[in-house]
Amino acid sequence: MKDKLLFALYVAIGGVGATGQAMLLRNDLVDSYPFKMMNMPPSEFYAHIGEVGASISPAIAITLVFLFISVKRYWIPAVPVVACPFANFGPA
16 A cells, blocks of 8 residues: 555656646747747747647646556656657657
């Protein structure tokens, strides 16, 4: 029971980190000045990646925890935080 509670706590901590990463990436792609002035590809392309990625990438990152279930327990929060930026650029 203790292991399941620790696992759920680690996944929750990793989920908060992954969501924070997704919001930072969304802010960079949607609200950042260099991406707003792009012509080719247009700025709407980056905004779309940021909007869709902000909702999908934390879910993908947290799902990856269950693929890496054999890692040491203290590494579990790091898996979604590291995977989230990589998952953000996949949907578009």
